[in-house]
Amino acid sequence: MRRVVIAGNWKMHKTQAESLEFLQSFLPKLENTPEDREVILCAPYTDLGMMSKNLHGTRVRLSSQNVHWEESGAFTGEISPAMLTEVGVTYAVVGHSERRQYFGETDETVNLRARAAQKAGLTPILCVGESKEQRDAGKTETVISEQLKADLAGVDLSRLVIAYEPIWAIGTGDTCEAKEANRVIGLIRSQLSSGDIPIQYGGSVKSSNIDEIMAQPEIDGALVGGASLDPEGFARIVNYQSV
Numbered sequence: 001m002r003r004v005v006i007a008g009n010w011k012m013h014k015t016q017a018e019s020l021e022f023l024q025s026f027l028p029k030l031e032n033t034p035e036d037r038e039v040i041l042c043a044p045y046t047d048l049g050m051m052s053k054n055l056h057g058t059r060v061r062l063s064s065q066n067v068h069w070e071e072s073g074a075f076t077g078e079i080s081p082a083m084l085t086e087v088g089v090t091y092a093v094v095g096h097s098e099r100r101q102y103f104g105e106t107d108e109t110v111n112l113r114a115r116a117a118q119k120a121g122l123t124p125i126l127c128v129g130e131s132k133e134q135r136d137a138g139k140t141e142t143v144i145s146e147q148l149k150a151d152l153a154g155v156d157l158s159r160l161v162i163a164y165e166p167i168w169a170i171g172t173g174d175t176c177e178a179k180e181a182n183r184v185i186g187l188i189r190s191q192l193s194s195g196d197i198p199i200q201y202g203g204s205v206k207s208s209n210i211d212e213i214m215a216q217p218e219i220d221g222a223l224v225g226g227a228s229l230d231p232e233g234f235a236r237i238v239n240y241q242s243v
């Protein structure tokens with residue numbers, strides 16, 4: 001049985017005060033959430049320590065939105081795996097398309113980050129996905145397959161989550177059709193030597209489309225951006241109706 005993993009990626013949103021306010025409203029809404037759903041919040045670095053204290057004894061896990069591959073050094077603006085594990089973080093997003101697009105992240109650095117995360121005991125959430133141009137040119141499968149090959153070299157597949165995030169569907173309201181996301185995720189799975197890796201869909205996931213997304217047999221969860229900022233809405237996503 002593959003795990004269901006629902007994660008909220010807050011990106012560059014929420015101060016500590018705002019995160020605390022979120023948790024106060026969100027946590028009570030998880031009372032009836034089925035036990036087998038894993039819930040993760042990918043919060044800004046400055047929120048993680050405080051959130052970790054407030055999440056103690058709850059089912060919610062914490063993720064960073066990136067992680068560096070060196071243990072320490074002259075890397076201004078970066079964060080080491082140990083700095084994250086020390087404050088109770090257990091997951092790290094790597095290879096998000098916003099990092100690849102705006103901050104020069106390459107498959108090579110994504111791979112280094114994923115391996116370093118695992119070495120420190122963090123589970124990477126690896127994001128892959130094609131741009132609109134690549135999709136229109138019929139290159140979706142090739143792009144994703146090259147990303148997987150490069151990003152996962154030397155990575156332990158038993159401690160990994162993958163998120164399929166088509167770039168054209170991120171923050172646009174233009175969700176990938178659930179059946180199409182299911183097809184691509186099936187292709188991703190067919191390329192992996194382990195069948196147990198949870199594979200999420202990400203890109204304009206909302207409370208109004210989560211039920212259909214989660215009804216797809218290949219989709220094991222969601223990586224939610226904008227809709228994870230509101231505690232009501234994100235709780236509705238976590239508490240999706242399974243069919």
Ligand SMILES: O=C(CO)COP(=O)(O)O
Nearest residue numbers: 009170171203204225226
């Ligand atoms: O990038 C995403 C999650 O990592 C998706 O963002 P949106 O849900 O805002 O489209």
